[in-house]
Amino acid sequence: MASEEIEASKFLKDKEAGINVADDEKRLNSSDTTCGFSIFRGPALQRFATAHMFVIVYGIASCFLAMAFTYFTGTITTMEKRFNIPTKISGLITVGNDISTVFSSAFLSYYASRGHRPRWVALGLIIIAIFCLLMLTPHIFYGPGEEALRLTEEYGMSESFGASLNITEKNDSLCHEKNSNCLERAGDYTPIVLFFIAQFIGGIGCSLFYAPGLSYMDDNSASSKTPAMLSWSSFLRMLGPAMGFSMVSLCLRLYIDPFKKPLITTNDPRWMGAWWIGWILLTFILTISAVFVGMFPKEMPRAKARRLKADGEEDIPLAGRSFQDMLDSLKRLASNKVYVYNMLASILYLFGYMPYWIFTPKYIEIQYRQSASTSTMATGTWALGFSAAGILISGYVISKYKPSARAMAAWNFVVDYLTVAGMLCYVLVGCDESDRANSLSIVPTGDSCSASCVCEYVYYAPVCSPENITFISACHAGCTDKAINELGKTIYTGCRCMGNVSSIISLSNVTSLASQSQIAMDGACPVDCNKQFLIFLAVMCFLKFVGATGRSSNLLLALRCVPSKDKTFSLGFGSMVYSVLAFIPSPIVFGWMLDSYCLVWGKTCSSKGNCWIYDTKSLRYTMNLVCASLIFLGSFWNIGVWYHAKDMKVFDEDEKTVQAKQSDDIELKEKPNDVVTKKK
Incomplete structure (x- = not known):
């Protein structure tokens, strides 16, 4: 009965204010709230216009996107061997997507904030598909390479036709005479340029995917459901790295030329897997994902109804948005202490943790003498499985218990210190035999x-x-x-x-x-580092779980500490700042660090190629101590977040609570005398 009175009172208020209810219904059922595009529209698709369905589709698309970039990470060492690329150069290639993010993220996220965000996200997926296609082109142009073909049976058979036995046996592995010519291999930088261009284009796609997608998800769901939706979306995205590393493991088990029989095994450091195969599949699945994401409406019907009832805010046309408006938004963000301190803490955390995201398979290969296939499988299954569990558990806890902003900031502080402790354990877990x-x-x-x-x-x-x-x-x-x-x-x-x-x-x-x-x-002498590798894997799984529990709380703080109109821009501007101060310099710095501890280079007449043997002990101490120090410094900024977040509101009141208050107000208006009598 109370709900009917509430609806009746709303109708009377709308009528008194001169609002036409039929016009409201037309606005709610406009093309902005309709699924599909062009001829692919209709009532059959409209039932999918829900926030839950977008979380699923967007999460799956995030999974495939993360799968693509993880696949690149897992094949770095193989590409270094194939194209003779030093680690510092591969680190520079890696930051190509972050360089484009610097120039595109803030602007694209601002102008996409009130546009058709699902279609912006779909465009981002198409650009990522182009990135995958470009990553494939060096293999199309250059093939598996002579170094890899030399280690196949077919190569030896073909060589024996035109040469005697003595000539065949006198190869590059044996002693040369004094003053003999060095190995002639002209340095070709075209593959490096192609890889960098691919990464640069991929960064533009990421800018169009994440900021508009996350803000669309938050705006089209009730605030009480946002933590659960973010955790489920993050969980689906976390499956991407697991699937990406698994694909890497399967592809690298195949020789770089699958139609030839290699003379070496996967445990041989000269083994080159078929790194190029995965890019073919990723190109297709990302293109298909773009179609499904682009079918969602500009705004969900329920979300538009909530917004119109709340403040009657209408969309600002894209052409009406000026550069001055963006500067005003930037000023509001710069004066927001929670936003600034949270960003500074995240910058130092990301800078220190970046090498573990990019170089973990390589780290396992050189420290614990594991094959490329085993290294990527360990990184992509067990470790990321614990990350997914951490995201789900944290999302459940936040949704159920609704902690305050201060409690979330305090937990981020604890996560930093546990991460530092884990990295100090990495220093101690070395393999003396290696x-x-x-x-x-x-x-x-x-x-x-x-x-x-x-x-x-x-x-x-x-x-x-x-x-x-x-x-x-x-x-x-x-x-x-x-x-x-x-x-x-x-x-x-x-x-x-x-x-x-x-x-x-x-x-x-x-x-x-x-x-x-x-x-x-x-072949290289056998080295047994399995015990140390298992200890390292256990510590890594613990850190992945702990770090994942802080993702939902950190993202929720970033979304709630800014006004709704600045939400998309804040995410895009944050991506730009993270790229400039963390994502770009970190891989370059740590790539240079890895190269500085190289003992044996694959030299040619014209250049210094990839590194084959490292000073593993010195590298282990330096890399882990530097990373731990950066994260330790970042933890102090989380104290500032904790202090200034005391008045920040993370969750709105439940609908039931609002309805109860409204019904109480109606009863008080209708029966004031009874209430006065009861009070007396």
């Missing part, structure tokens, strides 16, 4: 035993001595000949840089060789 193997592998390079050889520009082709010492190549070991044993394995003989021949044990079928020959086996 450190020893890396340091020993470079000792013989300047030795007199290989002085008669020219080994500086040979291919990286490690061999293992009987003392379990890895040499960069048979040339660096001073070997002169090679043979194939009955097991099909390559054995190098006459290796003058090896230890005493009496220490050789259990090498099969070497008795047929000269008794005084010093022998090496093809």
Whole structure:
């Protein structure tokens, strides 16, 4: 009965104010609130015009977008090997999307804030699909490369037709004569340029995807439901990295040319997987996702009804938005202490945590001697599974218990300190055998035993001595000949840089060789770092879970600390600032850091290519301590957020509570005498 009186009173108020109810219904059922586009419209699609359906579709699209950028992260080391790219250059390629974000994010998010945001999001997905297509083009133009083809059976068969056995065996792995020509490989920067252009275009797509999409989701749902929707959307997005790393793992198990039979296994550091296959699939699924996202209306019918009843605000035409309006919005954001302090805390956190997002597979490969496939699978399954669990649990807790803004800021402070503690654990989790193997592998390079050889520009082709010492190549070991044993394995003989021949044990079928020959086996010496790798994986999963629990609260603070009219612009401007101060410099700085600890470079006559062996111990200490220090400094800004967020309102009152208050007001107006009597 009370609800009927409320509706009746609203109708009378509208009538007294001269508002035509029929006109309201027409406005609510206009093209702005209708699903579809062009000929794809109708009542059948209109039932999908709900906030929950947008969360699902947008979350799935976020999943595919995250999948694309994660796929790039997982294939970085393979692309470095294929195109001889140093890590600092790959770090520069990585920031290409952040550079474009700097120039596009604030402007695009501002002008898209009151436009048809789902279609802006769809345009962003199409641009990301173009990014995937451009990432594929270097393989189309250059193929798998001669280095990879040399390690296939088909290459050896084709070479044997035009050369004698002696010429075939005298390859780049063995000793060259003095004053021989170095390995001629002209430095071609075209693949690097193509990768950078692809990343640059991808950043524009991300600018159009995230800020308009998140603000559209928040504006078209009740504030009490926003935490749950954000957590579910983030959960669906977190499936993207898991799926991306899984795809990387599957693709890298295939050789870069799947139609040829490789002579090495996936555990060999020279293995190059089929990094290019995944880009084909990603191009198609992102294009299809753009179609589904673009079908949503400019504004949900229920959301428009709530907005019109609240303040009667109408849309400002895109042409009517001036540059001065944007400056006014910027001034409001600059004077918002919660927004500024939260941004400063996030900048330092992102700067310190960025190398773990980009270089984690590479870190696992060089620190714990795992294959590229295993490294990406571990990063993309277990670790991201814990991240997804953290997002879901935090979303449930926030939705159920509705903590205050101060409580959320305090939890972000706790997350920072737990992250710092985990990074200090990374420093302690090292593999001594790997450190020893890396340091020993470079000792013989300047030795007199290989002085008669020219080994500086040979291919990286490690061999293992009987003392379990890895040499960069048979040339660096001073070997002169090679043979194939009955097991099909390559054995190098006459290796003058090896230890005493009496220490050789259990090498099969070497008795047929000269008794005084010093022998090496093809491939790097085995190193067991599995125990340390499992400890590292456990700590990483813990950090992923803890860090994910702070994402929903941090995003909710960012959305609620600004006025509704500045929401989309604040997200876009934040993306621009994060790109300038965190996303761009961090990969470059840490890429340079990785290169500074390189022990063995893949040199050519004209350039220095990718790194093959690192000083893992020094790298582990420096990288983790620097990251922990940055996040520790950022935690103090969260104290400022906690202090200034004391009066910030995160959740609106429930609809039931509002209705109850309205019904009480009606009863008080209708029965004032009864109330006075009761009070007396």
